[in-house]
Every structure is written in structure tokens, then in C-alpha cells.
Amino acid sequence: MVDKIDKQILRLLQLDAKKTTKEIAAALGLTTTPVHERIKKLEREGYIQQYSIRIDRKKVGLMMMAFCSVSLKNHERSFIEKFERDIQMLDEVIDCYHIGGMFDYLLKVLVPNMDEYQRFISKKLADLDNIGTVQSSFVMSEIKHSTQIPNQFL
């Protein structure tokens, strides 16, 4: 379990993972040792899954983002598992969720431009077996892109 101090550490690291143990300790009124041990524990027990950077996608040429709702034709277990394995191979799909509602899956897709998106849909996605309906929604602007966990829960 995590206590209040652990949660504060997670919150600070979420905002800036480069913050030093020393800085975090100062912010919490502790010394570096307990902070260091808590961080190691959070890593070991999987609360912290990864240290990463957020990259400006447009600066590296990925101008187009879309959400793609997909429903399958056949819902037998083996078909579902195959689809979920295939999706892992598609680099353009950065997120994929199995959802309840009118569609089966929601995909978040990142590509350089509309041509590449069309190529993705018609050449890569449509090439998978068992694809029923596909419906695309293009992102016009990103209103909010917060860090993972709402502060009220940390």
C-alpha cells in the first residue's frame, strides 16, 4: 500500500521526473534517504511503471491524430485474441482499448498526414481478418492532455 507521502512523491515525479531526491525531500520536509527508499519501493512494487519523456508530436512531423472505432465480425475468443495480437504490430496505433458500447475497440492513431492515414486504414487495418465496421474521428485540437493521474486521487 501507499501512504500519503508516497502519493505526494508520485505526484511530484509525475509533474517532473527529473526532480532530484534532494528536491523532493526538501518539499516534503524529509532527508534524501527515506525518499530514496520510498521511490525504490514504488518502482519495485510496480506503482511506477516507467520513466519517460513526453515528445511534441507535431515537432517530429506527426501532424495527424485520429480515433478509430472498430467492430469485429466474429466475436469468438480465438478471433478476438488474434485481433489483439495483430494490433500490437501496428506502430501507428499508440493506444487500443476494448470498450463496451456500439463498437468493440477504440484505437488512437498517429500518422504524419492524411495520405498516411488513408494508407494505414486501407492497407494495414483493412488487411487484418475479421474487421467489421471502421469509423474514424479526426482530432482537430487537443484541448487537454494532462499527466496520467488526477491530482485529487493522489
Place this chain on the structure above:
Amino acid sequence: MVDKIDKQILRLLQLDAKKTTKEIAAALGLTTTPVHERIKKLEREGYIQQYSIRIDRKKVGLMMMAFCSVSLKNHERSFIEKFERDIQMLDEVIDCYHIGGMFDYLLKVLVPNMDEYQRFISKKLADLDNIGTVQSSFVMSEIKHSTQIPNQFL
């Protein structure tokens, strides 16, 4: 602009932001100085927007994730701007995209459980002015949750 080496640095840091300058230098066959300067440049010029950690949401009690499609009643500029400002205030909304298609906005929402979700929809979201239709899709499982930028574009 970023060259091939910069892109490799971004890729490595995306996978593990704790990698030391020394390790990255070794991986690229360079010394620490040029790598350090390139990283500073990538930070300064905004390619790297943030250093962060990925937290296991379920381990901190956020068992429920949902996508929420929202359409507005009134589409005048001032109403749109108000909605976009209001959304920033809602902690449970971790992502919000202005999209083209049947709805106006797609929200990614994180809450502890169904009760909290209902409270969010009926007390917080519905309390905003100008909300037309709302349609929720619950995430049953996360098939893929990759780091931001597809490797083929780095």
C-alpha cells in the same frame, strides 16, 4: 530540426528517461558531451515537453476508465471557449480532444468506480452549461498503451 542522432536519443529516452547520458553515448558510439548538448537542445527547443513517470492507475485505486463523447448545444465561439475552459477544471478528465464527426469532443475520464463516474457525469459534467448529448463508452481492457511516438517515425 532534428537529425537521425537526435531521433535516436528521443527514442531511447522515451523508453527509459532514467538512462544516463553516458549509457546513451555508449549506445550511439559517442561521448557524453555531444549527447548532453543534444539533450539540452531538445529540451530548450521543446521537442522534449516533459519528463514524467507512468503510474499504474489500478494500483492507486482508479479502477474505472471511460471515454465520453460530448456534443454541445450552442457552437458560437464564446460558448466553445467557455466549455474548453471549464473542462480544464475537471480533474477526472485527463484528456480532451476537439474532434470532427458526430460529436464535438472526446473525453478520457479516470475515476475510482462506477459510483464516482455517475457522480462525475451527473454532478460535474451536466452542471456545465451548453452540454447537448453525452455518450459514455467504458474501457473493459487496455490492449495497448504504448509510449507516445511510433518508432517508425523516430
Place this chain on the structure above:
DNA sequence: CTTGAAAGCCCTGAGGT
């Protein structure tokens, strides 16, 4: 744009309260 070295700070672990 590269190298190599040097100073300083940080992480990290031992031992004590």
C-alpha cells in the same frame, strides 16, 4: 562537431537514534 578531463553534486548504502 568532437574529445578528454576536472569540479561539484547527487545517489546510494551503512550505521545510529
Place this chain on the structure above:
DNA sequence: ACCTCAGGGCTTTCAAG
């Protein structure tokens, strides 16, 4: 569970190729 303290490694900077 926290603090003090010290060793070793890393970042960061600078002079020079």
C-alpha cells in the same frame, strides 16, 4: 521510519583539436 555521513558515479562545463 527517520537522520547523519561518506564513497563513488554521474552530470556539467571548459579548453582544445
